[in-house]
Amino acid sequence: MNAPLKSPPKRHFPVLVPAPREMLVADYYGQEVHLDGPAWQRNDFAHPEFRLDWTTLEFTHRGMIEATADFFVDLLSTSASNVANHFNAFRRLKTLRAFRLWSHSVILLNGNDLNQSFFYEARDVAKFSRGELSHLQRWYRFCAKREGLGGQPDQRQHRRCDLGRLGPEGCRGTDPRSPRRPAG
Numbered sequence: 001m002n003a004p005l006k007s008p009p010k011r012h013f014p015v016l017v018p019a020p021r022e023m024l025v026a027d028y029y030g031q032e033v034h035l036d037g038p039a040w041q042r043n044d045f046a047h048p049e050f051r052l053d054w055t056t057l058e059f060t061h062r063g064m065i066e067a068t069a070d071f072f073v074d075l076l077s078t079s080a081s082n083v084a085n086h087f088n089a090f091r092r093l094k095t096l097r098a099f100r101l102w103s104h105s106v107i108l109l110n111g112n113d114l115n116q117s118f119f120y121e122a123r124d125v126a127k128f129s130r131g132e133l134s135h136l137q138r139w140y141r142f143c144a145k146r147e148g149l150g151g152q153p154d155q156r157q158h159r160r161c162d163l164g165r166l167g168p169e170g171c172r173g174t175d176p177r178s179p180r181r182p183a184g
Helices: 062-078 080-091 097-103 117-124 130-148
Strands: 039-041 051-053
Antiparallel strands (some): 039 051
């Protein structure tokens, strides 16, 4: 007699790391950062042990990992002190059901779109802090601009992602007086 199936079998998805960047980037402090391998060592004198370990994010989508790596290259050169907080917020992404449905779809062509639903879940279910939501919002906007420009993140685009549709508490920065701007 067959035993009943208690849960579906686990699927194993390969965890990706970003492709090596050909250049060394100078961070906000003027120090070079090596952008290759599964972990990028950051030049933080207060916390020398902190590094960007891409395997902890468990991203399984090549476009997502490359866009996120481009985001961190930009962040290292403009706001190096915020890199650790941003990266820690990304580590929590894998706990969101909406994000897992998008990134671990069995048939990639039938996968869900990565839209604002993961902001709802992050705020209401996973109880992300305002700071974490702000970090995810900044990343989401960066990726939306990158996608709209055909993968060229260093050009400016005048179209904005409107994340103000999330309700009265919204997904805005730490300043509660920050205005919401309509998409345009």
